[in-house]
Amino acid sequence: MHMGHKKKTSLKATLQSQQTRLRNKEKAAHAAEAAELKTKHKGKGKAPALRPTIPFTPTDKILLVGEGNFSFAHALVIDPPLSLEHLPPSNITATSYDSEEECYDKYLDARSKVEVLRERGAEVLFGVDGTRLGKCNALKGRRFDRVVFNFPHAGKGITDQDRNILSNQMLILGFLRSVVDCLAEGTIPTPNLSRKPKRPADDDDDDNVNDDEDIDTSSPSTVQGARGTVLITLRNVPPYTNWDELPPNPNYKLLRSFVFHRKMWKGYEHRRTKGERAHGRGEDRTWEFCLKD
Numbered sequence: 001m002h003m004g005h006k007k008k009t010s011l012k013a014t015l016q017s018q019q020t021r022l023r024n025k026e027k028a029a030h031a032a033e034a035a036e037l038k039t040k041h042k043g044k045g046k047a048p049a050l051r052p053t054i055p056f057t058p059t060d061k062i063l064l065v066g067e068g069n070f071s072f073a074h075a076l077v078i079d080p081p082l083s084l085e086h087l088p089p090s091n092i093t094a095t096s097y098d099s100e101e102e103c104y105d106k107y108l109d110a111r112s113k114v115e116v117l118r119e120r121g122a123e124v125l126f127g128v129d130g131t132r133l134g135k136c137n138a139l140k141g142r143r144f145d146r147v148v149f150n151f152p153h154a155g156k157g158i159t160d161q162d163r164n165i166l167s168n169q170m171l172i173l174g175f176l177r178s179v180v181d182c183l184a185e186g187t188i189p190t191p192n193l194s195r196k197p198k199r200p201a202d203d204d205d206d207d208n209v210n211d212d213e214d215i216d217t218s219s220p221s222t223v224q225g226a227r228g229t230v231l232i233t234l235r236n237v238p239p240y241t242n243w244d245e246l247p248p249n250p251n252y253k254l255l256r257s258f259v260f261h262r263k264m265w266k267g268y269e270h271r272r273t274k275g276e277r278a279h280g281r282g283e284d285r286t287w288e289f290c291l292k293d
Helices: 005-040 071-078 100-106 110-120 161-182
Strands: 062-065 092-095 123-125 146-150 229-235 252-259 284-291
Touching: 062 071, 062 161, 071 092, 071 110, 100 110, 110 123, 146 161, 161 229
Parallel strands: 062 092, 062 146, 092 123, 146 229
Antiparallel strands: 229 284, 252 284
């Protein structure tokens, strides 16, 4: 698909501007809260750390797109954070691009995870193309509160950097266009940017989120009838940060972005499309969108 330079540049500038404004707003809110906590805890040890964000509620209908070995779905159903312990497994639909046979050949631990998911009542679908969700009969006519695509990657093994970026741009664009009819209708969600502090601790590691009592339960909106949101998680380093140069179709509103803490989802592993574990440095970050009016 040919994309004009002017439109491409305009969207990139718009997205970058949105992300910059949102991050500045979050940083300002965090800085103010940190300063307040520091004042309150002066002489009593260091201020407590901020809690990570959980973008789900126990009543959400959740669609997971592009699951590899189903480890995220498994974590969400089997060992979720405390705030999601009452999330019914039947509210979760986990999908894989591969056929069931291909998935089990590619990911040796997938079969056992799928068996557990199905035993608990979660829905597992194979052969679902995230860029053609409307072609999946099992999803037709259904709406979800959260549609999640963790670490989307075209997996075509393209070594040329520009072609690789374009391939993944087209994947994300196709997904954003495809998911429109899967999103619950309603009012635009109001992001909850507040954070509840953890108890004071000696550990400076912000990734130490193993204590369920320390997990933030903030969600996109506490208002009933809010429209569904799309959550895309990427490594926040090049070349992944170059994947946002997309035509503005359909028209999405960026609600917020936040650090994706893998340790919150026990047993979760980011697997590459070819099956091997993904490695590398850089922050994992989730961007949350909804359709504009």
